[in-house]
Amino acid sequence: MADKSIITDSEYNQLKAVNKINLRQRLISYKRKPLSLVMLILVAIAAALSATALIFIIAYVLIKGIPNLTPDLFAWTYNSDNVSCMPAIINTVVLTVLTLVISIPFGVGAAIYLAEYAKKGSRIVRLIRTMAETLAGIPSIVYGLFGMLFFVYSLNWSNSLLAGAFTLAIMILPTIMRTTEEALLTVPDSYREGSFGLGAGKLRTILRIILPSAMPGILAGVILAVGRIVGETAALIYTYGSATGYAVSPFCSGRSLAVHKYVLANEGLHTNEAWGTAVVLLVLVFAINTLSAVIAKKLGSKKG
Amino acid sequence: MRLKTFRERAMQGVFFLTAITSVAAVAIICVFLFSNGIPAIAEIGVFDFLGGQKWAPSNVPASYGIFNMIVASVYVTAGAIVIGVPIGIFTAVFLAKFCPKPLYKVLKPATELLAGIPSIVYGFFGLMVIVPFIRDNFGGDGSSWLAASIVLGIMILPTIIGVSESAIRAVPESYYEGALALGATKERSVFKTILPASKSGVLAGVVLGIGRALGETMAVVLIAGNQVQIPNSLTDGLRTLTANIVLEMGYSTGLHRQALIATGVVLFVFILLITLSMQAIKSRSEKHG
Numbered sequence: 001m002a003d004k005s006i007i008t009d010s011e012y013n014q015l016k017a018v019n020k021i022n023l024r025q026r027l028i029s030y031k032r033k034p035l036s037l038v039m040l041i042l043v044a045i046a047a048a049l050s051a052t053a054l055i056f057i058i059a060y061v062l063i064k065g066i067p068n069l070t071p072d073l074f075a076w077t078y079n080s081d082n083v084s085c086m087p088a089i090i091n092t093v094v095l096t097v098l099t100l101v102i103s104i105p106f107g108v109g110a111a112i113y114l115a116e117y118a119k120k121g122s123r124i125v126r127l128i129r130t131m132a133e134t135l136a137g138i139p140s141i142v143y144g145l146f147g148m149l150f151f152v153y154s155l156n157w158s159n160s161l162l163a164g165a166f167t168l169a170i171m172i173l174p175t176i177m178r179t180t181e182e183a184l185l186t187v188p189d190s191y192r193e194g195s196f197g198l199g200a201g202k203l204r205t206i207l208r209i210i211l212p213s214a215m216p217g218i219l220a221g222v223i224l225a226v227g228r229i230v231g232e233t234a235a236l237i238y239t240y241g242s243a244t245g246y247a248v249s250p251f252c253s254g255r256s257l258a259v260h261k262y263v264l265a266n267e268g269l270h271t272n273e274a275w276g277t278a279v280v281l282l283v284l285v286f287a288i289n290t291l292s293a294v295i296a297k298k299l300g301s302k303k304g
Numbered sequence: 305m306r307l308k309t310f311r312e313r314a315m316q317g318v319f320f321l322t323a324i325t326s327v328a329a330v331a332i333i334c335v336f337l338f339s340n341g342i343p344a345i346a347e348i349g350v351f352d353f354l355g356g357q358k359w360a361p362s363n364v365p366a367s368y369g370i371f372n373m374i375v376a377s378v379y380v381t382a383g384a385i386v387i388g389v390p391i392g393i394f395t396a397v398f399l400a401k402f403c404p405k406p407l408y409k410v411l412k413p414a415t416e417l418l419a420g421i422p423s424i425v426y427g428f429f430g431l432m433v434i435v436p437f438i439r440d441n442f443g444g445d446g447s448s449w450l451a452a453s454i455v456l457g458i459m460i461l462p463t464i465i466g467v468s469e470s471a472i473r474a475v476p477e478s479y480y481e482g483a484l485a486l487g488a489t490k491e492r493s494v495f496k497t498i499l500p501a502s503k504s505g506v507l508a509g510v511v512l513g514i515g516r517a518l519g520e521t522m523a524v525v526l527i528a529g530n531q532v533q534i535p536n537s538l539t540d541g542l543r544t545l546t547a548n549i550v551l552e553m554g555y556s557t558g559l560h561r562q563a564l565i566a567t568g569v570v571l572f573v574f575i576l577l578i579t580l581s582m583q584a585i586k587s588r589s590e591k592h593g
Binding site for chain 1: 565582
């Protein structure tokens, strides 16, 4: 802004005053260029519409749903009267943990390779990146189809926790890869040089210095992936199935909360319970996303 | 010393293997989808499958034509673009250039929140609110092209807003200041210099939104009516490729099931084309700076 060595503060303020446009001048310029005013109004309307859409959807779901959060909805055992979402919640937690256990080693490992080992711009790196982007673009229903063909039929796992978790693990792989790589790249090179200077090998440097420093960023990405798992429906219907009980063993079929919500909405018999379930789902996903944002912000402020 | 080098080498190999996973995943997805879908297309006949207007798996003889669903997917995506793209780009312009700071602190997380809402919640909201609204005000039974377009238009907003906003912000401030100094109004400066300069980034956001709309399943299946037809008006129902898979996969057998997988293959090819064009846009914008 004001370069102190060239102009003084008072001169700068004078210049600023000259450049200020007051409302009258602004109106005159709009009168000369009415299209500008139209554009301004359109921009404001668009922003208002976006905000309204969000507020309307969330408020509507909350208002309709919160009165339906009855103890019955959280009864321990499911039956067709209470359509309890408790089994679905527990199943979602188990499914999420298992998916992360499968996906994180591959995602983080791949990011370490891309950020620490690979030559930038080499052919193999380009291939890996292109494929990761392709994976990120595949719609969840196609993942569901693939999971059904591969895990359910070819490997003969039938509709099961394992089939659902592996399908989702592939789906969230690009998210974990990308966020982890970004986190690794924010670790200053001086950390690496310091570690090498003290005689540590590359592997030790990565495991002891770089990964711990990048941990908040990795965590934020993982939580983002959790949000995707919790909200996922299409990839799970034909892999995890929609059985109503607790899926406790790896080859047990169950339904996650989002699938449960879909079944309720599709049947159309338990509208009130469906609203209640929508609130549970919405709150869960928002809590997860907020947590991710808070962690990512903490990382950002630490790095300056 | 020997052991240490060995361990370093071994771990580098392990990391490389994990990095290859994504390549392997894409390959195996392609292999399984194509190997299951293409025989069905061959058996039905390419033209009967892609160009056939009749989808009647339970007829004797059965017919498996997905032309109407391809058209429906394109229609729904187009509807989502008509609603989502102008609002999305204008909102991005507002966020980047017109938004007062305190408002930005609220509005920006709000658009990100919109991205976090699960698609099934969008679908349920559409089913309970938008479908009855259309039924009461425009006639028809509510589950329609229009309902699907509105909900999908809202769903692709955060994608378009996010990508467009960062593209707009990436344009050097001097472009804007230069236009202002030449006497252009603020709006003229934004729409005549900044937006054209950021067009490849904005385009990338739109293409990403198209991919999302085309692949969306759970929201569409609840609100689009799912009749296999080419809609004559906005209030007619239609069935997209994605909806077809979800609706019938549960009870299908034999050729019917393979035809559904082939439907998935068609969708997959569409998405691959979109991803490829996306990457082409990106590399072009990198080249031009």
